[in-house]
Amino acid sequence: MKLHRILPFARQLFSETVIAGETVVDATMGNGNDTFFLAELVGEKGHVFAFDIQQEALDSTAERLGELNERVSLILDSHANVEKYVDGRIGCAVFNLGYLPHSEDFSIVTKADSTIKAIHTLLGLLKKGGIIAISVYDGHEGGVEERDALLQYVKSLHQADVHVVRYEMINQRNNPPFLIALEKMKDFTSVKQVD
Amino acid sequence: MKLHRILPFARQLFSETVIAGETVVDATMGNGNDTFFLAELVGEKGHVFAFDIQQEALDSTAERLGELNERVSLILDSHANVEKYVDGRIGCAVFNLGYLPHSEDFSIVTKADSTIKAIHTLLGLLKKGGIIAISVYDGHEGGVEERDALLQYVKSLHQADVHVVRYEMINQRNNPPFLIALEKMKDFTSVKQVD
Numbered sequence: 001m002k003l004h005r006i007l008p009f010a011r012q013l014f015s016e017t018v019i020a021g022e023t024v025v026d027a028t029m030g031n032g033n034d035t036f037f038l039a040e041l042v043g044e045k046g047h048v049f050a051f052d053i054q055q056e057a058l059d060s061t062a063e064r065l066g067e068l069n070e071r072v073s074l075i076l077d078s079h080a081n082v083e084k085y086v087d088g089r090i091g092c093a094v095f096n097l098g099y100l101p102h103s104e105d106f107s108i109v110t111k112a113d114s115t116i117k118a119i120h121t122l123l124g125l126l127k128k129g130g131i132i133a134i135s136v137y138d139g140h141e142g143g144v145e146e147r148d149a150l151l152q153y154v155k156s157l158h159q160a161d162v163h164v165v166r167y168e169m170i171n172q173r174n175n176p177p178f179l180i181a182l183e184k185m186k187d188f189t190s191v192k193q194v195d
Numbered sequence: 196m197k198l199h200r201i202l203p204f205a206r207q208l209f210s211e212t213v214i215a216g217e218t219v220v221d222a223t224m225g226n227g228n229d230t231f232f233l234a235e236l237v238g239e240k241g242h243v244f245a246f247d248i249q250q251e252a253l254d255s256t257a258e259r260l261g262e263l264n265e266r267v268s269l270i271l272d273s274h275a276n277v278e279k280y281v282d283g284r285i286g287c288a289v290f291n292l293g294y295l296p297h298s299e300d301f302s303i304v305t306k307a308d309s310t311i312k313a314i315h316t317l318l319g320l321l322k323k324g325g326i327i328a329i330s331v332y333d334g335h336e337g338g339v340e341e342r343d344a345l346l347q348y349v350k351s352l353h354q355a356d357v358h359v360v361r362y363e364m365i366n367q368r369n370n371p372p373f374l375i376a377l378e379k380m381k382d383f384t385s386v387k388q389v390d
Binding site: 002003013016017129131151154155156157158159162163164165166167168169170171172173180181182183185 | 359365375
């Protein structure tokens with residue numbers, strides 16, 4: 001299959017751009033699948049900062065990681081506070097919006113304000129040529145508002161600074177997520193927005 | 196740059212799926228840039244069927260091809276009639292919707308009915324794993340209608356038969372085209388549509 005689903009498409013972008021030894025960010029730890037993937041990708045000398053606001057996510061991710069735990073900081077805080085924990089250049093960042101899969105509490109979901117604040121900070125930290133990938137689910141309550149606010153934000157990024165791609169399988173049933181991928185095209189520490 | 200613009204993204208898909216010696220289709224010859232790319236891709240033993248309804252397109256493509264002309268059939272007819280010229284399996288097909296670039300007559304544009312008829316026929320001829328890529332410009336008169344009819348058609352294709360991806364750079368100025376890419380997932384000769 002050449003037309004990948006969005007998860008393998010995002011992982012291919014990360015594999016092509018992240019260098020062993022780099023620092024990367026999993027902004028929405030969830031069950032730790034992306035955390036695990038990133039921990040392998042950065043290698044022994046790299047580091048993953050993984051965020052979630054639910055202890056349940058940290059517990060299942062720690063279990064999933066096993067020996068790879070030493071490459072990962074599991075942080076019980078909102079990704080909106082990423083600047084408190086991460087400094088220096090990062091190689092990539094990943095977001096899965098919506099609620100924690102298999103959670104018992106579907107009322108805990110990502111929100112537009114904190115998602116956009118985190119992306120804004122991470123774009124500043126991202127290396128030139130680095131990728132931020134965001135899986136957008138809009139089927140849950142508040143999902144449409146988050147999606148629209150996010151789209152408005154990413155469309156405001158200047159095309160000379162950041163390339164923004166929307167990648168979507170458009171003939172799938174059951175409201176699947178689509179991907180927003182950002183590539184940083186210039187070295188900047190503060191993101192400009194255009195009208 | 197890892198997040199390719201739509202043309203390099205489509206060409207990468209073709210490069211990964213077309214095998215030397217195959218037959219392929221350029222449904223909208225235009226100035227022959229894709230025809231040239233495909234003629235190189237299929238090699239000495241392959242063949243490209245290239246369609247346009249304007250003699251101007253055939254002339255400039257013939258000039259562009261040079262020695263590669265022997266691998267190409269330049270056909271002055273609508274791609275809606277592709278079944279009159281092509282039989283057997285094809286490795287890929289490409290469409291650039293809208294008008295002929297640099298033409299003096301911008302009233303000659305692709306139309307939804309013939310575009311969809313051609314895609315429908317080509318999906319039947321396409322090998323399993325093959326790709327059809329369609330660049331959609333909607334800035335010209337009638338472009339929005341063609342875009343919407345095309346989207347309705349491709350969304351009607353069953354996800355088990357054809358994967359349909361929309362790939363779009365969403366923060367670019369001046370209404371750039373987006374890409375629809377189809378991958379045939381099963382061997383069939385006649386396309387099913389769902390409601």
